[in-house]
Amino acid sequence: MSIDKDKKNETGAEQAIAKLADAGVEVCFMNPGTSEMHMVSAIDACDDMRGILGLFEGVVTGAADGYGRIKGKPAMTLLHLGPGLANGLANLHNAKRAGSPVLNIIGDHAIAHMKYDAPLASDIASLAKTVSYKTHQVKTSVSLTPTCLTACAQTMENQGQITTVIVPANCAWESVETFSPEDKPASKSSDDFKAVAEVANALNSGEKCLLLLGGNALDVDGLNLAGKIAHATGCGLSSPTFSKKRWRGQGVVRAERLPYFGDMVLATLKDVKHLILVGAKSPVSFFAYEGASSDLVPEGCNVINLAVPTKNPELALKALARELGCGDGDSVAPFSGALPPLPEGKLDGLKIGMALAHFMPDGCIVSDESNTNGLAVRAMTIFAKPHQWMDLTGGSIGQGLPLAIGAAIAEPDKKVMALQADGSAMYTLQSLWTIARENLDITIVLFSNKSYAILNVEFAKLGLMASAGDEAKTMMSLDKPEIDFVSLAKGLGVEAASADTAEEFNALLEKAINTKGAFLIDAKIDPPM
Numbered sequence: 001m002s003i004d005k006d007k008k009n010e011t012g013a014e015q016a017i018a019k020l021a022d023a024g025v026e027v028c029f030m031n032p033g034t035s036e037m038h039m040v041s042a043i044d045a046c047d048d049m050r051g052i053l054g055l056f057e058g059v060v061t062g063a064a065d066g067y068g069r070i071k072g073k074p075a076m077t078l079l080h081l082g083p084g085l086a087n088g089l090a091n092l093h094n095a096k097r098a099g100s101p102v103l104n105i106i107g108d109h110a111i112a113h114m115k116y117d118a119p120l121a122s123d124i125a126s127l128a129k130t131v132s133y134k135t136h137q138v139k140t141s142v143s144l145t146p147t148c149l150t151a152c153a154q155t156m157e158n159q160g161q162i163t164t165v166i167v168p169a170n171c172a173w174e175s176v177e178t179f180s181p182e183d184k185p186a187s188k189s190s191d192d193f194k195a196v197a198e199v200a201n202a203l204n205s206g207e208k209c210l211l212l213l214g215g216n217a218l219d220v221d222g223l224n225l226a227g228k229i230a231h232a233t234g235c236g237l238s239s240p241t242f243s244k245k246r247w248r249g250q251g252v253v254r255a256e257r258l259p260y261f262g263d264m265v266l267a268t269l270k271d272v273k274h275l276i277l278v279g280a281k282s283p284v285s286f287f288a289y290e291g292a293s294s295d296l297v298p299e300g301c302n303v304i305n306l307a308v309p310t311k312n313p314e315l316a317l318k319a320l321a322r323e324l325g326c327g328d329g330d331s332v333a334p335f336s337g338a339l340p341p342l343p344e345g346k347l348d349g350l351k352i353g354m355a356l357a358h359f360m361p362d363g364c365i366v367s368d369e370s371n372t373n374g375l376a377v378r379a380m381t382i383f384a385k386p387h388q389w390m391d392l393t394g395g396s397i398g399q400g401l402p403l404a405i406g407a408a409i410a411e412p413d414k415k416v417m418a419l420q421a422d423g424s425a426m427y428t429l430q431s432l433w434t435i436a437r438e439n440l441d442i443t444i445v446l447f448s449n450k451s452y453a454i455l456n457v458e459f460a461k462l463g464l465m466a467s468a469g470d471e472a473k474t475m476m477s478l479d480k481p482e483i484d485f486v487s488l489a490k491g492l493g494v495e496a497a498s499a500d501t502a503e504e505f506n507a508l509l510e511k512a513i514n515t516k517g518a519f520l521i522d523a524k525i526d527p528p529m
Helices: 012-022 034-044 057-071 081-098 111-116 124-129 141-154 169-173 196-203 220-233 262-269 313-324 349-359 371-381 400-410 431-437 453-461 470-474 485-491 502-513
Strands: 027-031 050-053 075-080 102-108 134-137 162-168 209-213 236-239 246-248 274-278 302-307 365-369 387-390 416-421 442-448 495-499 519-524
Touching (some): 012 034, 012 141, 012 169, 027 034, 034 075, 034 162, 034 169, 050 400, 050 431, 057 075, 057 081, 057 102, 057 387, 057 400, 057 431, 081 102, 081 162, 102 124, 102 169, 111 169, 124 134, 141 169, 162 169, 196 274, 196 302, 209 220, 220 236, 220 313, 349 371, 349 442, 349 502, 365 371, 365 400, 371 416, 400 416, 400 431, 442 485, 442 502, 485 519, 495 502, 502 519
Parallel strands (some): 027 050, 027 075, 075 102, 134 162, 209 236, 209 274, 274 302, 416 442, 495 519
Antiparallel strands (some): 246 387
């Protein structure tokens, strides 16, 4: 069945979904309830929009984030009232930090029912505003479609935003007259990079300079521009600890990732005289530590903001390259290096990274929530074929598997790799069911160290480990009982196997990558400490 987009007296839901599809919204990730049933029916009747079911709202919102990052266009979510939105907030927090274009449609009670304060009634708007650039409350069925279209357009502002539309059930089921959106003139770019001359002077000063790249400056074209600037001036290239999306690997200009821990960032930047921000924020510590600075810019370092994250950093690099006289034929100094050998012996994070470097296919997409094993994995996979890498941008764990779903929906012809820590996997393990249901081409590497290892690291860093009792230590352990991820994966429809040695892991990884579809490798490794 298809929606007749020209008929009169269609429901508000039918009209809104048809017009959103016309505006380019192709996918709706959802976990609906009674108040959203008319929206579900409208999506079912619309040939141009695909519905994807998640068994938990955190899966839904994380998948929308992954889709928006890779596709570069709005993903839509459909969530059930305030509690449904609340369940999805953690991954919307990550999406907000990433600057992903996400349109949330949140069902609410019918307006006439609101006065009864039914059990699911809540202040949806207040919840939504914690993660939304704009929040809209629909009051009538007539206003539903224009409000949704406005919110959809707003998701693409400022390099990507979250917007939320709260839809009372009656506004979805009531009939409306034909609606024709007005053609609006394309908005002109307001990007004005006033610091270009100042940055050029700093780069030509002979003092040590570093470009900190974010946003689309980490796409191939942006990195090539940065590479030309680095070749011409001798400046360094770096990127934030966690980025929305970056290209990396053999033949790609390398922007060295800032370390996670503050003292390591300060050591990295200690000789930098000019830190130039290009779509990135000035580095700060993730947490406060007694006696340590939260600001990670060394004393005496001059910070110049060439492009704030809400502007277009690639355009800023183009303007800077023109100012410096960099031409089309100038060198971009892409990364190259010898591929590490295939690993042997007892499995660990470094050996997993070595194997990944060998087998990751050209152009694959990586969703990284490997957490404590990430340093070793990233160090090795830089030698892999060119690939896109998505980070845990907001620090809220449980993002990795949902993010992989969205990426696989956005690019069905690309292999997606989900590098997943065991503790955070349990936050959104329902993702495996959606992966199986949609027959997505995702290889999952499950780092099974039976520990919330990062908490052990932080506990020691705070000087508390020496005096820790057994109860405190058990709060960071996942081995009593040990989680059987192979059985869990198979129970949710995903083929899986475990590996204790590098040889076993190599064989499973090669098989998974060369086979279309989902496969989980339960990689048995020791905790880092």
